[in-house]
Amino acid sequence: MFEIGDVVIYSEHGLCKIDDICKKDLFGETRLYYVLHPLGEQTLKISTPVDGKKKRLMRTMNREEAEELMDVFGRPGIEWVDDPKHRARAYQSLVQSGDRQKIAEVTGALMDKKLNTDQKIYDQDRKILNHVQSILFRELSMALGISIEEVANRVEERILAGTPQ
Incomplete structure (x- = not known):
């Protein structure tokens, strides 16, 4: 269980800070909830059940894990799916899995296509x-x-070089 003050990853909101852990009564059921806000958005408050299964709360990665994840960029990752609709569904599914390795591979594939081709990428690709x-x-x-910005620069350099640095 996380504690008040912890910074966590919360589904599509990314880095969030836990402001409180409290009991709430909804629909006649009392459950324990995390109250959190996305970093950089102090006014947005999110409540999610401590035992929630739908939205995933994950601990943030440490330096070693981050360095290992950076190695994903610049080496072959997931295969490019030519059909835009199938690609959007497949890549979105990988992103929603919460698996950082797969998310990095999706990011790498989309950035590679954006950086290394003359074609514009589709709107759904850009959104992802x-x-x-x-x-x-x-x-x-x-x-x-x-x-x-430095992370983005390093990732871009690795993708353009085509090998981990």
């Missing part, structure tokens, strides 16, 4: 890419102690 970059790069930034 922006979403995963905002969450993953912020977490990598925190774990590595560097700016989000």
Whole structure:
């Protein structure tokens, strides 16, 4: 169980800080809830059951895990799916799994296509890419102690070089 003050990853909101843990009565059932807010958005408050199964709360990665994850960029990852609709469904499913390795592979595939082709990427690809970059790069930034821009630069360099550095 997490504690008040912990920074965690919460599904599509990314890095969040736990402000409180309290009991709430909803629909005649009393459950324990985390009350949290996304970092950088002090006004947005989110309540999620401590024992919730739908939305995943995960601990943040440490420096070693972040360095290992950075190695994903620049090496072959997931295969590119040519059909845009199938690609969007497949990649979104991988992102929703919460598996950081798979999320990094999706990010790498989309960034590679964006950086290494003359074609524009589809809107659904851009939306997925922006979403995963905002969450993953912020977490990598925190774990590595560097700016989000520096994370983006390092990832881009690795993808353009085609091999881990």
